[in-house]
Amino acid sequence: MFEALISDTVELPLALVALGGVALVVMVLVVWSHKRHSDPKLGIECDDPLPALLPSIAGLSHGCVIEGNRVEVLENGRFFDVLIEHIVSARHTVHFETYLWKDGLLSERIVQALCERARSGVQVRLMIDGNGGKLMRRSTRKRLHEAGCRLAVYHDRQLRNIGVMNRRDHRKLVVLDGRIAFIGGHCIVDDWLGDAEDRHHFRDVSLRIEGPGVHALQSAFSENWVDETGELFVGEDVFPRLEPRGDVALHVARVKPENAAPAVKILHHLVMCIAHERILIQNPYFLPDPEAIKALGKAAARGVDVRVMMPSEGASDMPFVQQAAHRHFETLLAHGVRLLEYPRTLLHQKLMVIDGQWCAIGSSNFDDRSFEINDEITVGLWSRDLAAQFEALFERDARDCVELDLASWRRRGPWRRARERLFYLFNEQL
Missing domain, CATH: 3.30.870.10 (Endonuclease Chain A)
Structure with missing residues (x-):
C-alpha cells in the first residue's frame, strides 16, 4: 500500500505536467490560428x-498614387546636415520617428536642434522604439522633456508590453510643418556620420520629399503616435494644403x-x-x-x-x-x-x-x-x-x-x- 501511495504521488505531478504541456500546445495553436495569414x-x-x-x-x-512631388537623394552623413538645417527652420511642428538611437556626437546635434525648437514654441513630437532606443540615456530624455519635447517610446521595455515587445517600430521618418518629409534608413548613431570611408562609417541613403505625398508620410507618423499616446493632431500645422512641387509620383x-x-x-x-x-x-x-x-x-x-x-x-x-x-x-x-x-x-x-x-x-x-x-x-x-x-x-x-x-x-x-x-x-x- 505504501508503494502504491508513492506511485500515485509521483504519477499525479507527471499527469499535471502532461496536461500543462497539452494546454500550452493548444494555446500556441490558437494564437497561430488567430495571427496567421496567407502569403x-x-x-x-x-x-x-x-x-x-x-x-x-x-x-x-494599400496605397494610392500621389503625383506632384519633389525628391532629393541624400547620402551618408550629408543627410544629417540637411535634416538638422531643416529642423532648426521648422515653424510649427517637428515629428521625428526612429528605431535605433545611441547617445554620441550625432545624438547631441539632434537633441540640441529639437530642444531649441521646442523652447521656441514649436510642437516637437519624438517617437523612439523601446528596443532600438534602449541606449538613449536618462539624461538625454530628461533634457528633451525639460525643453518641452513630447517623447514617446514605442512598446517600452515594461512588463505591460511583454506581449508586444517583439513587434518593433523600425521606421525612420521625419515630417516638418507637415510640408517636408525625410525617409530612408539612417539611424541616430555616430556610425551613420562621415562618408562611408571605413568600417566605422556606414553606407546609407535617405530622401527629402516635398509635395502632396507628405500627407501620406504624416499619416504614417500619426499611426504609432496615436497608438502610444492617444493624441490626435489636426490643423494646418500638421496637414496643410499642399501644392504640387515636382514631377515625381509616389505611393x-x-x-x-x-x-x-x-x-x-x-x-x-x-x-x-x-x-x-x-x-x-x-x-x-x-x-x-x-x-x-x-x-x-x-x-x-x-x-x-x-x-x-x-x-x-x-x-x-x-x-x-x-x-x-x-x-x-x-x-x-x-x-x-x-x-x-x-x-x-x-x-x-x-x-x-x-x-x-x-x-x-x-x-x-x-x-x-x-x-x-x-x-x-x-x-x-x-x-x-x-x-x-x-x-x-x-x-x-x-x-x-x-x-x-x-x-x-x-x-x-x-x-x-x-x-x-x-x-x-x-x-x-x-
Whole structure:
C-alpha cells in the first residue's frame, strides 16, 4: 500500500505536467490560428508595361498614387546636415520617428536642434522604439522633456508590453510643418556620420520629399503616435494644403492588416513579378522566403537582369544574419540571380529599382522580421530620373563588390553549411 501511495504521488505531478504541456500546445495553436495569414502567391501572368501597372502596385499595397512631388537623394552623413538645417527652420511642428538611437556626437546635434525648437514654441513630437532606443540615456530624455519635447517610446521595455515587445517600430521618418518629409534608413548613431570611408562609417541613403505625398508620410507618423499616446493632431500645422512641387509620383506601403499579408511584403514581392528588364536590390539583410526566391528565379529565367547587393559577412554589423542568408544563395545562383557582397562597410541602404522606371526606398529589410513583424514603411517612386540615380549608386557600389560564383559557392564546407541551416532556423527573429 505504501508503494502504491508513492506511485500515485509521483504519477499525479507527471499527469499535471502532461496536461500543462497539452494546454500550452493548444494555446500556441490558437494564437497561430488567430495571427496567421496567407502569403501572396507570386504567380502573376501580366505583360502590361510598368507605367500601366502603377495604380495596381499602389492599390494592392494599400496605397494610392500621389503625383506632384519633389525628391532629393541624400547620402551618408550629408543627410544629417540637411535634416538638422531643416529642423532648426521648422515653424510649427517637428515629428521625428526612429528605431535605433545611441547617445554620441550625432545624438547631441539632434537633441540640441529639437530642444531649441521646442523652447521656441514649436510642437516637437519624438517617437523612439523601446528596443532600438534602449541606449538613449536618462539624461538625454530628461533634457528633451525639460525643453518641452513630447517623447514617446514605442512598446517600452515594461512588463505591460511583454506581449508586444517583439513587434518593433523600425521606421525612420521625419515630417516638418507637415510640408517636408525625410525617409530612408539612417539611424541616430555616430556610425551613420562621415562618408562611408571605413568600417566605422556606414553606407546609407535617405530622401527629402516635398509635395502632396507628405500627407501620406504624416499619416504614417500619426499611426504609432496615436497608438502610444492617444493624441490626435489636426490643423494646418500638421496637414496643410499642399501644392504640387515636382514631377515625381509616389505611393506609400505601411499598412499591416490583421490576418492579411502586410503591405510592405506585398509591394516588394509584387514588383519582382512584373519586371521586364532588370531588378536591382540593395539591402543589408537579405533573407528572402521561398516565394520571393521563386519570383526572383522566374524573373531571371525570363531574361530579367536580377542583381542583389548586400554587405559581406565581415562588413555586416550582424554577421550571423549574413550566415543565415547564405542558406539559399546556392538556389538563387543556380537560377541565374547575381549576388554581390559589399566589403568596405555596412551597406545599410534599402533600395529597389525596377526596369529603370520605378524605384523604392524605406526602412524595410528583405526578411521576414521586416515583412511580418516590425512596423515598416516603404515609399515607391515613379521617376526615371530617380531610378537612374539609384542605378548609378548601385553601379558605383558594384565596383567595390565581390560577385559570388556558383561553382565556388558549391565548394563551401559542411561546417559552413550546417551553420547556415542553424542560423536560418531563427530567420524571423534576426
